[in-house]
């Protein structure tokens with residue numbers, strides 16, 4: 001599920017049992033459509049899948065049955081980032 005506002009763009013995993021989401025806060029503001037496009041581009045790089053308007057986090061590939069999902073979503077990706 002996607003939510004586009006003036007200062008934020010949010011994608012929530014459409015898998016029923018999953019709470020994963022990706023939220024981008026736009027500090028340097030451009031057109032809302034451009035901000036959303038950048039957000040969805042980043043989500044795709046992180047492993048999110050857009051299937052006919054439904055969004056799935058990296059832990060919930062739509063090609064895998066629900067009981068095969070790890071529902072870790074974004075956090076699985078965050079764990080791989082170097083410590084700040």
Ligand SMILES: [Zn+2]
Pocket residue numbers: 013014015018019020056057058059060071072073
């Ligand atoms: Zn998910």
